[in-house]
Amino acid sequence: EAQLLESGGGLVQPGGSLRLSCAASGFTFSSYAMSWVRQAPGRGLEWVSSISGAGDSTYYADSVKGRFTISRDNSKNTLYLQMNSLSAEDTAVYYCAKRPLAPGAYYFDCWGQGTLVTVSS
Amino acid sequence: DIQMTQSPSTLSASVGDRVTITCRASQNINTWLAWYQQKPGKAPKVLIYKASSLESGVPSRFSGSGSGTEFTLTISSLQPDDFATYYCQQYNTYFSFGQGTKLEIK
Numbered sequence: 001e002a003q004l005l006e007s008g009g010g011l012v013q014p015g016g017s018l019r020l021s022c023a024a025s026g027f028t029f030s031s032y033a034m035s036w037v038r039q040a041p042g043r044g045l046e047w048v049s050s051i052s053g054a055g056d057s058t059y060y061a062d063s064v065k066g067r068f069t070i071s072r073d074n075s076k077n078t079l080y081l082q083m084n085s086l087s088a089e090d091t092a093v094y095y096c097a098k099r100p101l102a103p104g105a106y107y108f109d110c111w112g113q114g115t116l117v118t119v120s121s
Numbered sequence: 122d123i124q125m126t127q128s129p130s131t132l133s134a135s136v137g138d139r140v141t142i143t144c145r146a147s148q149n150i151n152t153w154l155a156w157y158q159q160k161p162g163k164a165p166k167v168l169i170y171k172a173s174s175l176e177s178g179v180p181s182r183f184s185g186s187g188s189g190t191e192f193t194l195t196i197s198s199l200q201p202d203d204f205a206t207y208y209c210q211q212y213n214t215y216f217s218f219g220q221g222t223k224l225e226i227k
Binding site: 035104105106108112 | 153157163164166170208212219221
């Protein structure tokens with residue numbers, strides 16, 4: 001059974017940085033594209049970033065482009081999100097999620113439990 | 122960017138009711154649409170993918186339909202476990218979600 005476990009969230013001051021991690025298990029991590037999706041308190045879901053299985057292709061929402069960097073270490077079965085220049089608008093629960101392998105299946109069939117990032121002075 | 126609009130935002134219903142949630146896309150997304158259920162404090166769970174395909178393990182009372190720009194999620198007979206928030210998500214061009222529909226007990 002596929003499992004995802006995020007860590008690294010916490011309280012950070014505006015303008016600060018934080019790196020989130022997502023440990024994967026129960027599936028061949030390197031075969032799957034992975035994504036980060038966030039949810040501000042009391043709000044809906046917002047896609048943040050995605051990365052291919054090999055790590056050679058990355059994609060970002062306009063709201064985080066130039067500030068966030070997605071990466072992965074397939075030898076450690078771990079996904080990362082480096083977040084810089086954080087603002088209050090980045091306060092959210094951050095989920096990592098995987099997509100199925102089937103061609104065209106760009107939805108998310110497994111999610112972690114989420115890690116809360118709070119940007120506040 | 123493709124905008125996804127769900128209606129209604131809140132829906133009050135009773136156990137046993139048949140309910141329908143609508144999701145409209147700002148442009149043609151073919152059938153590249155998924156539906157998720159989310160309960161408070163929990164991660165979303167996929168119910169439907171490719172507009173009408175039922176994810177493994179999801180009860181058959183859930184169904185999806187539509188193509189192009191208009192889609193629906195139907196729950197044929199509401200069960201107590203179904204009261205939650207539901208999101209649609211397009212994956213035709215990158216990803217975007219609807220704002221959510223909260224299904225409440227009447």
